[in-house]
Amino acid sequence: MFDIKQYEKAESVKDAVRLLSENPNAKLISGGTDVLIRLREGHSEYSELVDIHDLEEIKGVSYTDTGDIEICAATTFTEVVDSEIINDVLPVLALASGTVGGPQVRNVATIGGNLCNGAVSADSLASLCVLDALLITESAEGEREIPIIDFYLGPGQVVLGQTEILKSIRICLDNYAGYGTHYYKYAMRNAMDIATIGCAAAVKMDDGKIETLKISFTVAAPKPIRAKTAEEFAVGLEPTEENIKKIAKQVMNDVTPRDSWRASKDFRLHIIETLAERVIKHAAEDAGGES
Amino acid sequence: MITREISFILNGSEMCIDVDVRMSLLDVLRNEGFNSIKQGCGVGECGACTALVDGVPYDTCVYLAVWADGKEIRTVEGESRNGELSKVQRAYIDAGAVQCGYCTPGFIMTTTAFVEKHKGKDIDRELIRKEHAGNLCRCTGYEMIICAVESCMKDS
Numbered sequence A: 001m002f003d004i005k006q007y008e009k010a011e012s013v014k015d016a017v018r019l020l021s022e023n024p025n026a027k028l029i030s031g032g033t034d035v036l037i038r039l040r041e042g043h044s045e046y047s048e049l050v051d052i053h054d055l056e057e058i059k060g061v062s063y064t065d066t067g068d069i070e071i072c073a074a075t076t077f078t079e080v081v082d083s084e085i086i087n088d089v090l091p092v093l094a095l096a097s098g099t100v101g102g103p104q105v106r107n108v109a110t111i112g113g114n115l116c117n118g119a120v121s122a123d124s125l126a127s128l129c130v131l132d133a134l135l136i137t138e139s140a141e142g143e144r145e146i147p148i149i150d151f152y153l154g155p156g157q158v159v160l161g162q163t164e165i166l167k168s169i170r171i172c173l174d175n176y177a178g179y180g181t182h183y184y185k186y187a188m189r190n191a192m193d194i195a196t197i198g199c200a201a202a203v204k205m206d207d208g209k210i211e212t213l214k215i216s217f218t219v220a221a222p223k224p225i226r227a228k229t230a231e232e233f234a235v236g237l238e239p240t241e242e243n244i245k246k247i248a249k250q251v252m253n254d255v256t257p258r259d260s261w262r263a264s265k266d267f268r269l270h271i272i273e274t275l276a277e278r279v280i281k282h283a284a285e286d287a288g289g290e291s
Numbered sequence B: 001m002i003t004r005e006i007s008f009i010l011n012g013s014e015m016c017i018d019v020d021v022r023m024s025l026l027d028v029l030r031n032e033g034f035n036s037i038k039q040g041c042g043v044g045e046c047g048a049c050t051a052l053v054d055g056v057p058y059d060t061c062v063y064l065a066v067w068a069d070g071k072e073i074r075t076v077e078g079e080s081r082n083g084e085l086s087k088v089q090r091a092y093i094d095a096g097a098v099q100c101g102y103c104t105p106g107f108i109m110t111t112t113a114f115v116e117k118h119k120g121k122d123i124d125r126e127l128i129r130k131e132h133a134g135n136l137c138r139c140t141g142y143e144m145i146i147c148a149v150e151s152c153m154k155d156s
């Protein structure tokens, strides 16, 4: 049994905000694949729960009137992977979502929970960073929009207030149209393992040259990062093998990986450079550039 | 103790019970005598506790019992009909995919959902592996299990 001391089921987002306002110790549970593990491990911070599991109001993927994509927070990874819209226009997110856990985990784990949990290894993170995702939240203070790169404070810490709920993840048309993309998760096993390093890139080409590069890493620093030095360096370059190697070297200026039992710092640096090359190459090819 | 009344269909029979909110679906199913549900790891890693909820495989050890309200649940106990094993169960036996058997009920449910989801589609071994990656087996080395799934796809 889980050590749950308080339990309330929310009927809507508003209801959840109210329940969180009434109990300062309460925490949300959605798919539960992080919360229930934490409870199993005996952490008491999740013993008072407001349940938003399967809340219809925040499920599904849709286009807005302006062509942006709205991914509701309680959408499961299986629903993301199977979504026609995601496969059509955000294939990098489908790719990344398919690397989460195993099928049973993806069937219940939500994309919103993945972000709010704050793990720097979260698999949806790198792709959402290169897509410049906006996170739409609601709290007792009202609604706000948070750029994903500002969402993380450090390992396990996000900017959400006590009564704040992530409602959806928005990808603006300008941030996906015309880009080629790729994601690679480096882990010790091909399934059921968390990332040693995750890397996503989005490339826009103009006349055979890189017009824009966006490249993001997870587990390469205490927070998810965009490799800005490399992004600026890449502008105007042809995506030749030699140039891509040079861009990948620039990434080293932007990352600060750590030693852990999973991998040493030196090994992580090696993976970061290798992944940068591989992911930029694929993204450039996907954008129609030779390499 | 906080309880909730939930009703669901379990292997075709309607159930209405009071559950403690602290219970997982695994706890409830085993308490009701459905012992095909195994607790291997208890943390979503091994799939020995897999049941189908509305046709979708879940690890019942990390699924709150209250979430089962209004759902249709299937465990391996309900898969045979009139004493006849299901096609998937038969395929596991024929392929020699069962050794100690601890992982088998979970695997059977994952495969059952897989066969129903991919019926009539062209599938390869890679997809079979990917979609069974949430079930661990310490005995068989997986090869026979994959053969069993392949044979189900052939005659579906």
Ligand SMILES: Cc1cc2nc3c(=O)[nH]c(=O)nc-3n(C[C@H](O)[C@H](O)[C@H](O)COP(=O)(O)OP(=O)(O)OC[C@H]3O[C@@H](n4cnc5c(N)ncnc54)[C@H](O)[C@@H]3O)c2cc1C
Pocket (backbone or CB within 6 Å): A027, A028, A029, A030, A031, A032, A033, A034, A035, A036, A037, A073, A074, A099, A100, A101, A102, A105, A108, A109, A110, A111, A112, A113, A114, A115, A116, A117, A121, A122, A123, A124, A160, A164, A165, A166, A167, A192, A193, A194, A195, B043, B044, B045
């Ligand atoms: C066996 C196993 C394997 C895993 N493998 C991977 C993997 O490969 N890659 C990976 O990235 N993750 C993995 N995970 C971790 C986990 O599955 C994901 O992080 C998942 O996306 C969490 O979503 P959830 O809905 O289950 O979150 P929950 O556990 O319900 O919640 C997680 C956190 O987010 C908060 N929260 C949830 N929804 C909201 C919301 N809408 N608004 C505000 N706060 C919210 C909760 O309060 C909690 O703090 C794995 C977990 C398990 C058990």
Ligand code: FES
Pocket (backbone or CB within 6 Å): B038, B039, B040, B041, B042, B043, B044, B045, B046, B047, B048, B049, B050, B059, B060, B061, B062
């Ligand atoms: S016991 Fe549920 S996944 Fe291992």
Ligand code: FES
Pocket (backbone or CB within 6 Å): B097, B098, B099, B100, B101, B102, B103, B104, B136, B137, B138, B139, B140
């Ligand atoms: S048959 Fe023994 S664990 Fe699979």
